[in-house]
Amino acid sequence: MAQKISFKDTDMQAVIGWVLRIGVIVSICIVFFGGVIFLYRHGHEIADHKKFKGIPDFISTAGGIINGVFAFRGQAIIQLGIVLLIATPVLRVIFSAIGFVLEKDYLYIGISLLVLLIIFISMISGHAG
Amino acid sequence: MSVIVFTLIILVGAYFAGLIGSLTGLGGGFVIIPLLTLLLHVDIHYAIGASLVSVIATSSGSAAAYVKEGITNMRLGMFLEIATTAGAMTGAIIAVYIPTNYIAILLGVILICSAIMSLRKKAEQVLKQQNGWATKLKLNSSYPTANGTVNYSVSKVGGGFVVMIFAGVLSGLLGIGSGALKVLAMDSIMRIPFKVSTTTSNFMIGVTAAASAVVYLQRGYIDPGISMPVVIGVLVGALSGSKILVHTQSSGWLRWVFAVVVVFLASQLIYNGIIGRI
Secondary structure (H helix, E strand, O other), X not given: OOOOOOOOHHHHHHHHHHHHHHHHHHHHHHHHHHHHHHHHHHOOOEOOOOOOOOOOHHHOOHHHHHHHHHOOOHHHHXXXXXXXXXXXXXXXXXXXXXXXXXXXXHHHHHHHHHHHHHHHHHHHHHHHO | OEHXXXXXXXXXXXXXXXXXXXXXXXXXXXXXXXXXXXXXXXXXXXXXXXXXXXXXXXXXXXXXXXXXXOOOOHHHHHHHHHHHHHHHHHHXXXXXXXXHHHHHHHHHHXXXXXXXXXXXXXXXXXXXXXXXXXXXXXXXXXXXXXXXXXEEOOOOHHHHHHHHHHHHHHHHHHOOOOHHHHHHHHHHHOOOOHHHHHHHHXXXXXXXXXXXXXXXXXXXXXXXXXXXXXXXXXXXXXXXXXXXXXXXXXXXXHHHXXXXXXXXXXXXXXXXXXXXXX
């Protein structure tokens, strides 16, 4: 009974609520900002998405997106926001895993890690395909 | 059509898609795929990519609120996420090998089923009987109501898990949250109170969509020019939808109107898929 500070489910709920909220707000703001730049520069070009041709080369890799962001390219900034948005629920799983560690709930530490592993495998399989 | 007109049309369309999705409980990205493909003739791969991104935004946004209220069963969500993420990964991988018109037809069928399911009567059920697996996995929990905290148990964990794999595959294949199927599995198989099953489903949708979005991102399905207006429009639409829901208690007739709209869009998808125009 020496330890008074204990981590409970309600604490975890509060933390996870904040992670999700901040993740969504930050990424949407970045997407919006990138969108304004994109429209300012390319607004009067002709939109053509009838045929699938993938995305422009300069935003198809992580390094390309980062370079594009520093070069202030609208599409790269939008893509950065989207990557952060996709990362938000993944970050939520990481935070739940930490929460379960603090609660010493070994079963759910394992379950959280398994979910992370599946997402990781999915990422690798997308790279190969 | 210039980029700026194209963006504005999507922005307005996505707003209403988010609004309808939130009012019917079908989810944000649900109406956006028929809208993009049928009206703006966007390639269905881009539409699926953009829809997935908007699904992550709306589900994470509303999950944030539900989690804090303590209604969401986080352990149940985490456990079932094993099934949904594995399914979503499979769905995203096999999506490449399926002709786009089959994807359109399947999406239409799923849309119609979900619209019908959204009209179901929702009776609040509370199961007290303890079940071996649910106890081992610590899935039995409680949630706050106006009359105090209610304890509930979870039944048929295995059955629910299997349906969740299927829900994940559909989510990865079609770029939807497949919330209707998740809720159905938790409601009728696992016998979870309705409020808990909707919020827990919402909690899982973001992670499920992320598992397939990482595949789509690398395949070039997620185009910034399309995803940007979709995600902003759907999120703002869903936010205003949740505001309306708070103010109107009986949205029964509204649900019917939207169900008809969704069924109409879905039949267009199926028709275009059959004649091979998508």
